[in-house]
Amino acid sequence: MAIDPQPEATVPAGGPGAALPAEPEGGSAGYGPWRLALRRFLRNRVAVAFLILFALIVLFVLAAPLWADHVAHTGPNETHTLQKLHVGDEVREVVTPEGKPIGPQLFAADGKFFLGADSRLGRDEMVRLMYGGRTSLFIGVVSGLITTILAVVLGLLAGYYRGWVDSVISRALDVLWSLPVLLFGIAIGTSLALGGVTIGPIHIEGGSIWVPILIISIFYTPYVARPIRGEVLSLGEKEFVEAAIAQGAGPLRVMFGEILPNLASTIIVFFALNIANNMLFEAALSFLGAGVQPPNSSWGTMISVGEELLTTQPLLAIIPGLMIMLTVLSLNIVGDGLRDALDPRSKIRFEAHTGTAEPEGAAV
């Protein structure tokens, strides 16, 4: 199982606005909580460095069509099995008669086959890496969005109405949480591989990337919804909620107008961590053949293709794996940095361990 966003990650009730400790340096009294959080985040050099790394990865995959059209002159799914590559005066085969693909050429052939060819099909590995990254990131981000929306709505309903609404939603989330995610992902992925599925007006084709998106976003909802529900439960007892109800605000107004803004920091932190987990899950599904379907590439499918040539062209499996690791690592570190910045109390708790602050400050 990947790194769960554990409930311990929960931002304490009140969100960034509540219980801000005095800043170490003076002169910050006039700033709002977001401004303070930003300052705290920027002071965390490691987190900023990894945020930049993540931004670079996003730029890298967004540049896929540029590289494909202007440098590699080929698409991600175009095969070049029988073609020859002119490198200076030399002529090299893209795929040898024994089926061995060409190795990394870097700029020897003007950027064509920069990382070599992917398999006996002779597709440009670099182009596939960029397009595959697009797919992986897209799936990660979109599933993250869907998970967040589902989790926030369910968490708000359960935490605000309590009683039987809470029981039903919590039980359902518990069941979902206790299922082996990967097995059910595989089950749904393979079951939908032929024929796809129709939900109301939406039709999803068997090989579409919306199948993994659907699977991932549903199965990761409990991990986000349960802490959010807990937070809504405690927020619901705060004076500002009573005040809003006394002013005649309806349930929707209270939930989305009063409570939701106080969840913002939790949601942001979970969103970053969630994308990382989604990408790992996508890679696992695609690696096993139950996620992104060929000929389309994702980092997971590229590893499973590359693994077969591990003896001769090890980079084919290692580079996509490295990309996944860098992306997941940067998202996790940025997520942790955001948590430290948005939730000053977790900072106090951390300092309490090293003995520089009173432990009572962290007692909830």
Added chain:
Amino acid sequence: MLRFIARRLVGMAFVLFIVSILVFLIFNVIPNSPPAQRLAGKNARPFLVKSIEKEWGFDQSLPEQYVTMMKKVFNGELIQYSPRVPVDDRIKEGIPATLSLSIGAGIIWLFFGLLLGYISAIKAGGWLDRTITGLAVAGISIPVFLLAPVLIYFLTFKLEIFPNGGYVGWTEDPWEWLKHLILPWFTLAVLSIGFYSRVLRSNMLDVMNEDYVRTARAKGLSERQVMTRHVLRNSLIPIITLFGLDFGATIAGTAIITEVLYNIDGIGFYAAESINKLELPPIMGITLYGAFFVVFVNALVDIAYAYLDPRVRLGASASQ
């Protein structure tokens, strides 16, 4: 305690029922292509589809179909259609490999996770702590997809220390068994080593702030006794829960990828093979058994937790 166990077992039965319904929905009800066609496989001949339709009762009502499916699963009549082999036989063949892999990895990650977490906690803030924390973050972030190819390439192909994948039975040759499994064990364990050391560290640091630790120190116990008897023991309770859950999840999921990467002919390998051939009956069987196993382990873990930490069961019955 008995009351807690009874309540937990009823809850487990309920979840098992839901799981079976979900599996039924996924394989038999999802609209758009006839389920018999899906079960028969990619290029099935029409008469096979016809016979499956009859066998599984797809012309009958949904509750009847559900009963047929569950009967098939529990009587071991689930069959993969090309070639025709009972699914249960293949799963049984895979159990030793999967268990060897998961149990070995579990022991390794528990040992190293606890060791590193303990050192990290008693040296909190020092360079050793920071080094371990850094390693733990790296370990958590290395996906098995990266770790396995790197290990295989360098240690198997370049240095030729380890055999190239595969599985040798424990009874056939214990030494070969060990040699074949060391890399897969570590591949599977690295993530959890990082995670457990982090969890134990933060648990221990939380416990260190408890009053009873201050009392123990005030009594004049040595620092070592305070750490092992009071802090470590109380920090281990959540770890035991976590280990139970993770171990269940490893057997029914995470081990699949490791098995595929190292060609270990276990249940996960069988699942992956079935995915590539789009054979649904094995996947149905493995999903159902795997989910049952996980739900069962979760219930056991809860009961063990309640036994170890009386606050849980007392809180549960007090709230009734």
